Amino acid sequence: MRRITHVTIGRVTDDIQTRMQFNTAIAAVMEFVNHLYAFRDNWFLKDNSDGARAIVRESFDTLILLLSPFAPHIAEEMWSLLGHKTSIVQVEWPVFNKDFTTTEKLLIVVQLNGKVRQRITVSSSSSQEDIKSLALNDSKIKEQIKGQEIKKVIVVPGKLVNIVVR
Amino acid sequence: MSEYNFKSIEVKWQSYWEENKSFKAERDSSKKKYYLLEMFPYPSGRIHMGHVRNYGIGDAIARFMRMKGFNVLHPIGWDAFGLPAENAAIQNNTHPAQWTEDNIAAMQVQLRRLGLSYDWDREIATCRPEYYRWNQWCFLKFYEKGLVYRKKSQVNWCNTCNTVLANEQVIDGCCWRCDGEAEDRFQEGWFFKITDYADRLLDGCRQLSGKWPEQVLAMQSNWIGKSYGAEVNFKIKEKNEVIKVFTTRPDTLYGATFMVLAPEHPLVRKLSLGTEQEIAVEKFVNKAKQEDKVTRTSETGEKNGVFTGAYAVNPLTGEDIPVWCANFVLMDYGTGAIMSVPAHDQRDLDFARKYDLPVRMVIQPVEGPLDESNMTEAFFANGVMVNSGSFNGLFSDEAKSKVCEYLEGAKIGKASVNFRLRDWGVSRQRYWGTPIPIIQCDECGLIPVPEDQLPIQLPLDVDLGNRGQSPLTTLAEFYKTQCPECGKLARRETDTLDTFVCSSWYFNRYTSPDNNQVAFNSDDLDYWMPVDQYIGGIEHAILHLLYSRFFHLVFKDLGFIKSDEPFDRLLTQGMVIKDGAKMSKSKGNVVDPDEIIQNYGADTARLFILFAAPPAKDLEWNSQGVEGCYRFLKRVWRIFDDFLSDIRKRALYLKVMKLVRKNYGS
Numbered sequence: 001m002r003r004i005t006h007v008t009i010g011r012v013t014d015d016i017q018t019r020m021q022f023n024t025a026i027a028a029v030m031e032f033v034n035h036l037y038a039f040r041d042n043w044f045l046k047d048n049s050d051g052a053r054a055i056v057r058e059s060f061d062t063l064i065l066l067l068s069p070f071a072p073h074i075a076e077e078m079w080s081l082l083g084h085k086t087s088i089v090q091v092e093w094p095v096f097n098k099d100f101t102t103t104e105k106l107l108i109v110v111q112l113n114g115k116v117r118q119r120i121t122v123s124s125s126s127s128q129e130d131i132k133s134l135a136l137n138d139s140k141i142k143e144q145i146k147g148q149e150i151k152k153v154i155v156v157p158g159k160l161v162n163i164v165v166r
Numbered sequence: 167m168s169e170y171n172f173k174s175i176e177v178k179w180q181s182y183w184e185e186n187k188s189f190k191a192e193r194d195s196s197k198k199k200y201y202l203l204e205m206f207p208y209p210s211g212r213i214h215m216g217h218v219r220n221y222g223i224g225d226a227i228a229r230f231m232r233m234k235g236f237n238v239l240h241p242i243g244w245d246a247f248g249l250p251a252e253n254a255a256i257q258n259n260t261h262p263a264q265w266t267e268d269n270i271a272a273m274q275v276q277l278r279r280l281g282l283s284y285d286w287d288r289e290i291a292t293c294r295p296e297y298y299r300w301n302q303w304c305f306l307k308f309y310e311k312g313l314v315y316r317k318k319s320q321v322n323w324c325n326t327c328n329t330v331l332a333n334e335q336v337i338d339g340c341c342w343r344c345d346g347e348a349e350d351r352f353q354e355g356w357f358f359k360i361t362d363y364a365d366r367l368l369d370g371c372r373q374l375s376g377k378w379p380e381q382v383l384a385m386q387s388n389w390i391g392k393s394y395g396a397e398v399n400f401k402i403k404e405k406n407e408v409i410k411v412f413t414t415r416p417d418t419l420y421g422a423t424f425m426v427l428a429p430e431h432p433l434v435r436k437l438s439l440g441t442e443q444e445i446a447v448e449k450f451v452n453k454a455k456q457e458d459k460v461t462r463t464s465e466t467g468e469k470n471g472v473f474t475g476a477y478a479v480n481p482l483t484g485e486d487i488p489v490w491c492a493n494f495v496l497m498d499y500g501t502g503a504i505m506s507v508p509a510h511d512q513r514d515l516d517f518a519r520k521y522d523l524p525v526r527m528v529i530q531p532v533e534g535p536l537d538e539s540n541m542t543e544a545f546f547a548n549g550v551m552v553n554s555g556s557f558n559g560l561f562s563d564e565a566k567s568k569v570c571e572y573l574e575g576a577k578i579g580k581a582s583v584n585f586r587l588r589d590w591g592v593s594r595q596r597y598w599g600t601p602i603p604i605i606q607c608d609e610c611g612l613i614p615v616p617e618d619q620l621p622i623q624l625p626l627d628v629d630l631g632n633r634g635q636s637p638l639t640t641l642a643e644f645y646k647t648q649c650p651e652c653g654k655l656a657r658r659e660t661d662t663l664d665t666f667v668c669s670s671w672y673f674n675r676y677t678s679p680d681n682n683q684v685a686f687n688s689d690d691l692d693y694w695m696p697v698d699q700y701i702g703g704i705e706h707a708i709l710h711l712l713y714s715r716f717f718h719l720v721f722k723d724l725g726f727i728k729s730d731e732p733f734d735r736l737l738t739q740g741m742v743i744k745d746g747a748k749m750s751k752s753k754g755n756v757v758d759p760d761e762i763i764q765n766y767g768a769d770t771a772r773l774f775i776l777f778a779a780p781p782a783k784d785l786e787w788n789s790q791g792v793e794g795c796y797r798f799l800k801r802v803w804r805i806f807d808d809f810l811s812d813i814r815k816r817a818l819y820l821k822v823m824k825l826v827r828k829n830y831g832s
Contacts, residue, residue, distance in 0.1 A: 016230050020737065022223065022776035030798060036805050053816075060809055067802065069229040070776055071769035072281050073176040074799055078806050082813075089188045089283070093233035 001039050005059045006100040008032040012066045013096055022070065029066050036063065062094050109160040110135045112144060128155045135161040170803035172767030180281055189228075189283040191239040193693045200236035201694050202228045203673055203733075205702030205710070206243045209269040209291075210250065213276045215742040215749055215775070215787065216703070218759045222772045223739055223781045224701050225282045232283070239694055240283055241676040243290035244270050247298075247665045249327055249343065252598040256630050262598040263626055266293055276760065280768045288679045292668035297675065298600040299621030300685035301668050304717070305603055307724060309614050313359045316612065320430065320497065321591055323351040328635070329594045330355055332664060333498070334389075334709045339460040342709070347458065350430075355593030355661065356602060360716045364390050364585045367715055370731055378736040379782070385707040391586025396570050398505065398579035400425060400478040403486055407433060409478060412500040412584045415510065416569040417562040419482050420554040421528035422505040423518070425489045426471065429454035430497040434474060437489060441475025447491060454493040462493045469494045469517050481578040482555065492517065500584055508544065509536060515544040528553050529562045590713065592664040597628065597636045599662030607649035607656040616650050622658070636660060669710055670717040673697050673732060691727055700733035701781075703741075711736070740784035742775075749787065757787055770796045 015025035068075035110118040148165040204224040228240040251262035326346035395414035438447035450472040471492030508518035573579030603615035628637040638660040649656035678687035718732040774795040779785040
């Protein structure tokens with residue numbers, strides 16, 4: 001969620017500031033709202049930690065601020081309902097943090113001879129080599145390939161690792 | 167769970183912004199300024215979707231820049247003089263001032279309902295003496311600087327509006343405002359010497375490249391129309407007259423086999439006088455003057471002419487060449503006379519073929535010589551000079567300057583630059599405008615009104631009944647005055663200023679709108695100007711946007727202002743289209759912004775207008791799109807509401823837990 005929040009900040013800021021393309025800026029805000037709906041079930045039920053709650057809070061603060069140049073009234077209303085004492089007019093535009101946009105975890109499928117055997121999570125910044133070694137060192141995979149000869153390892157970035165054994 | 171109640175939300179926050187003066191802009195040298203401006207509206211009485219689009223775009227930028235930490239100036243005002251008020255007043259038996267102020271009040275309400283982040287304290291209206299006083303002051307400053315003069319000249323006259331129009335205000339031969347045909351008249355009036363600034367305005371276009379839409383810059387450059395070439399004098403045979411022409415192709419001078427004068431050219435009648443062509447010329451001239459200029463000069467318009475009976479001498483070949491008069495030459499461009507080189511100019515060739523005039527090749531293409539007697543397409547590219555005496559063998563492009571040198575040496579011409587731009591005629595024979603601060607005295611001549619007598623108030627107690635003539639011309643209390651020099655009885659100028667004068671500098675006035683000592687306070691001007699982002703329609707490309715640049719350069723020369731250009735960046739927003747045509751009352755495809763605000767709210771209206779198309783492109787209105795934006799805002803509200811109730815539940819939970827811990831220990 002935090003990644004999406006910051007990707008959206010980046011898109012909206014750039015669309016307004018450098019390109020003056022409000023249509024794409026608004027489209028980005030709309031996508032952001034779709035993500036909020038998609039994540040809705042995860043908000044509290046599964047992770048009720050202070051950290052997770054802070055991230056959700058950041059998402060909503062951001063949504064309101066990003067929407068405010070286009071739909072200022074609803075933005076002010078939501079902002080004040082969140083307990084803010086100042087008008088949104090006096091609030092700073094959210095700061096885009098590139099770090100948050102690149103640290104996402106990706107779910108990678110690990111196959112043995114084309115059959116799915118395991119799922120591992122890797123950082124989106126991991127190299128192909130990193131992903132390969134993570135897959136080969138996974139305990140469940142290690143168990144399954146014990147004693148077999150590894151012929152080939154195919155890495156499809158962001159998707160899967162297929163280990164061909166004999 | 168609560169509903170998205172846009173009505174109460176919007177009213178609540180509009181009042182909040184108003185009461186707290188949330189958008190008040192104040193000079194603050196510790197903060198970076200950002201001056202955002204949309205072209206101020208004419209108070210027609212109702213805002214339309216074009217306004218909503220213009221201001222919606224501007225407001226999004228203003229709000230964004232404010233949140234980015236800039237000190238934003240975002241003002242609004244009214245371009246309030248002009249003919250519609252006068253016409254409406256006659257129709258509805260009211261007064262233009264009343265009509266205008268009522269409209270302003272109605273439109274203020276509409277703009278407020280859109281939640282635009284204006285600093286309302288800076289509002290101006292050009293029809294109020296507090297503003298037009300300084301408009302008169304500008305006129306006097308221009309006058310002092312020698313940039314204003316009075317002359318009798320051929321002007322454009324609109325019969326529907328009963329007034330003179332500037333060249334920029336005649337579009338395709340018609341009045342810019344009413345689309346009525348514009349006709350020529352010979353009339354006296356005041357002019358601003360915008361031509362003195364032609365070169366600097368053109369240089370500025372280059373500086374603005376990348377910051378203004380290229381289309382607008384191209385339109386301005388074309389309108390200024392600078393071309394390099396030569397001025398050549400042709401002597402008239404057996405008469406003590408000289409015809410001066412401007413040509414961009416001095417290299418083709420040897421090929422000039424005839425000349426053409428505009429029907430309005432003063433020499434036409436003189437030359438034909440006493441020849442057997444006299445009557446034919448008279449007839450032709452009278453007919454040609456009736457034709458409209460656009461058709462006369464358009465590619466498809468029929469080219470007609472008549473021989474004047476006189477001959478000129480080609481200064482290079484020494485040959486006699488006939489002088490014709492033709493409809494396609496205009497007095498407004500160049501000198502109103504041309505030399506015709508049919509082999510190398512298509513229009514000249516068509517004319518030569520029609521009237522069987524000689525064609526001579528003087529520029530030879532690399533492929534070989536032209537067929538002079540049969541060619542139907544002129545050769546206008548570069549080539550090698552032939553039949554051109556000592557210039558033979560030279561490449562035509564390089565020969566231009568050599569021919570000019572020769573002309574200068576022989577004192578029959580010189581290298582020259584021609585502009586298409588003409589001086590700006592600012593006299594209007596109408597009532598609802600800024601009175602021109604000039605007094606006409608029989609003894610002293612034209613005397614500017616002394617600055618301390620400003621404003622020359624526009625009298626409000628007038629009878630507008632006499633349509634077609636400004637009531638000022640018959641209102642003795644107004645025009646009867648004393649000469650400031652000799653004290654004798656004198657007459658005030660009764661023409662008013664073109665309303666485009668008001669709008670040429672209003673953005674400066676916003677920086678110190680209440681100052682009654684000066685037009686603009688220099689500290690305020692230095693801090694806020696130039697406008698960082700200007701937004702408006704492309705229809706103002708050569709009118710308002712060129713005039714404003716001209717004013718700004720003059721202000722700079724007068725030492726009022728530091729920047730070269732008034733508007734650093736320009737965005738020209740596209741039109742709002744419905745069912746394939748621009749929204750307009752006459753087409754009956756108008757969507758009233760009030761109706762959208764009533765049914766969906768200002769936020770939906772603004773969101774849709776920004777979402778439906780990029781700002782520079784035309785926007786096709788579609789009601790499903792409006793519905794879609796409304797649904798989106800409801801969707802935002804719903805998920806926000808969920809989140810809010812969750813926060814509340816959590817807070818309650820924590821509170822309870824705290825109580826539990828307190829009362830029962832951990």
